[in-house]
Amino acid sequence: MSFNTFDVDLEGQSPFTDSPEFDTYSTEASNILLDLNNQLVTLQKFINVLQTKNSISGTEQINSKALKIIDTCTNQFKRLSTLVKEISSIESLNPAQLFTKERVSHELKDSLAEFQELQTNFKQITDTLNQEARSALYEEQTQSSPVVANEQQQQTQLILEEDIINNEEFVYQQNMIRERDQEISNIQQGIQELNEIFQDLGTIVQEQGTMVDNIESNIHKFSTATKGAAQELHKAFEYQRRSKSKSFCFLMILVVLLTVVILGIFL
DSSP states (O other): OOOTTSSOOSTTSOOOOSOHHHHHHHHHHHHHHHHHHHHHHHHHHHHHHHTTOSSSTTOHHHHHHHHHHHHHHHHHHHHHHHHHHHHHHOOSOOHHHHHHHHHHHHHHHHHHHHHHHHHHHHHHHHHHHHHHHHHHHHHHHHHHHHHHHHHHHHTOHHHHHHHHHHHHHHHHHHHHHHHHHHHHHHHHHHHHHHHHHHHHHHHHHHHHHHHHHHHHHHHHHHHHHHHHHHHHHHHHHHHHHHHHHHHHHHHHHHHHHHHHHHHHHHO
16 A cells, blocks of 8 residues: 555654654564564575475484574564554554554565465475385384394394394484474464464454555545645635736726816816
8 A cells, every 4th residue: 555646755754753662663573574584585495405305314404493493483473463463552653653554564464474384385394204204114114024033033143233223223213203293283383373363463454454544545635625725725816816906997997087077177
């Protein structure tokens, strides 16, 4: 929504404000949004890397960094939601402040939608890798069972050592799968929490849209009324000017007539 169609320059207004809370909240919100956008770009890069993997092996570091970003972004969105509510509760804002409030709300809503999409993509990729790892582990366990029985019959130290190594790897893979399952569950819970924030923001943005529409309508009415008043004033000036001209002409005619009458009397 833009006010550029009107003669009123919102950005050209004086920066003075009697609402320091608004400046504090809006500045903090803008700074968080800037950091959030950078975080989302990094998260997208991590997701792109994970999409090229066909197993969970070697993804621990990237996965850990991605989860850290998701956790940071989730907390930032919660803080932003609080800030937007605080800003929306402030009354008697000038049009420029209302414009800033609407901008912050819309940017937050857009960033939140992007983050939700990235969260969903990360969850799907992690879930797919986890399912593949679980299937591979089950297949490996099934194929190694008769071999293990045969190896136990041979009672060789080498086989026992290999068996221990295989068991350790098996336990490690199992633990990794469990951790990923828990991570997926946490991500799903985070998505649900952000959905609630998204719905709240939708209500706030809708209310602000109605408010800004009213302001825009009032500005338009004020501009129209001002132009109408100027036109009426110009008409009144022209009328007065013409009236004065007519009065002067009438006075001159009257003077001429009086002069003729006086001359007629004395002559």
